[in-house]
Amino acid sequence: MADSDSYLKWAAGLLDQLPAGWTSTLAVVRTPIVPSQGQIAAAVNGTRFDTDQPPSVVHARGLRRLAERIRPDVVLVACTGPVVDVLVSDVFDGLSPRPVFVSGLPGISIPATEKAWLYRGGCDLFVVHSGREVEEFARIGKELGAEGSVALARLPYLDQAVARPAAADQLVFSSTTAPPNRVVFATQAKVPKRREERESILLALAGLAAARPDLDVVVKLRALETERQTHNERYHYERLWRQLVETGAVRDGAVRFAAGAMREHLAEAAAFVTVSSTAALEAIAGKVPLLVLSDFGVSAEMINLVFEDSECLGTLEELARGDFRQPAAAWRDANYFHDPAVSDWVVKLAALVDQARTGGLGPVRPLLDGPGHAAARRRARLRVEVPPDVLRVGYRAGRRVRRYLKALG
Template identity: 45%
Template structure:
């Protein structure tokens, strides 16, 4: 192969833009690196793009393209590597567009933008056709590899240090802000969110010399990777007694908030890993439990779990050193994702580089492909075939889900527990793809 390796990253939501851009920054400097944003129902606002790309000026402002324009771009530029930094259900849609437009199929890479424990069947099934699946800890690689083997899916996994981990000293010390890293999906219920806000408000009252910041990913009218039912800014008005002035809701880049912070509080946000990298104390809230649904089982053994009393009193925690090595803080010499791509480029040059077939979600032919596209892109897919497929496919999908649930209820408890993982991720797919008002 002559000339530098050309790698094109395609991203959709704000969290995937942040991950894709940061992973591009880890690629070799002599590679030609480009970032595009795919128009979809979770298209970030300009403020969200600015926050996601904070500190990555070398990439420039990304071009926003629809699926047709993306295919034209692939046809013209013929990248060697395509990084799919998009939500799971969109991966196979973009793979089809890329493969259809490329004269020589590029190496296709994908991954997950943060904490990915527990490993889920859907995460693997959606990315079954990619050549390299990037993960960020030894534990993630171990658990995903074991699950892929059980599913009968041949997959290569690459290890990369979580690409947006900061590499500088923390800012304000113990008198700085306390940041609560909010998440769209956890906690889900309104009462739980109000309870959490009330603990933060009480902490702010007891420590009037510092701000308590509810750091959100999106403000009203902005989309994000997961739909959010109860907005924290709206809930603030329902607090009784009213919120103190030093409890605030704010957006923006997490890196900027952490630069002036004393501690971080969350249920399961990847921001906890960013805070640990800054040697900042953390509390992982366990009042709502520890479970796969809360995405916080990864913190078992970390020593970071705390409750509402810890938040109110300002008792923050440090991680157990033994937990760090297996969870996101391995040595950089263990990263092998670039080496994995280089091996695949050699295989590509040999001519023996067939696209892997889809093992799940391929039934239905042309109608299924149109349904996949419409479901993932919403109003950004303007094809008649997509609209027709959605009308036909949606009732069939829900009927199939009901049949699967009935089937689960009739199985033995062990088998039912195994399928709980599938049910959870199917519900995630539906919530992720709800088109939000713009």
């Protein structure tokens, strides 16, 4: 089960890595960040769930009934932290037979954080995607006293990518051929945070489009303005672009905005750019030259620290002149592009299933428990139980009451 577009994409791809004899059912948890039907279709694109019957959106009690009916060996909780905690520790509490609980993170997870483990402390298996991530999360889990283990998987998007012969880093095309001519900018909801930083990216993309009218410059959106995503996006790029057009800073139509499946955009891409996005790894897998913008810093806060020493970091100035990169081979091997044979998550999962079937798994022991966490878990329970529209009305009413009380002094 998944609760957002990014987790749904990860879950669908991860389930595709299971052995042929395993069967799986995928559902979307109804929360305030539930993906739209368009986002659901894009997330499962190219997986076994890409059918005429997309995954259903189900509330928490419906998930419990589904689990009681299926009696699964494994429950994959591909959700944001608080939702993982409340589903494993509350909604699925007392399931019989006791399933193996698996969770993980849907993309780049360097540096590893305690918070990610704390919410997933009740899970038996924590799936990550590089040797470095395994080492860091295993260390943190041991320090926190987590009973679950860490396992390695290939990021599922990487094996879905259609690799082409390596393209030139400079955007130079032969007049006798018709190669891909799309430059894809992948947005990230969390970074950069400041409005002017986001505007500077749009200006650089407009500069590239003006200098190279032969290019199709595309801003690939994670969500339309009317859609929700894993993290809130205060300054939506499409809205900022309209405002820049109104002030005359850019030419209307110089770049275009599109949603849909990233793999389909990359299939037509001559180059790729982002500030921080797991899609950069998809571009690398497809041998698409890229830039990871460093103008706003290279740090844990910018979620791009992992790209140090990759030789893919670059600037807005380099973007505007169409100067893209291929990653260093040593960096690829150390970060996400390990041999699939090294991945051990399926082996570890199968061992846990055998243990569960013989009654060898004890009760779930979350790291976040007791009176100190009770209020937070109640709030998380509301997120998975109450219809999102009703919950948003409650949030707005609560904010108005707090503002009123503050005004009274």
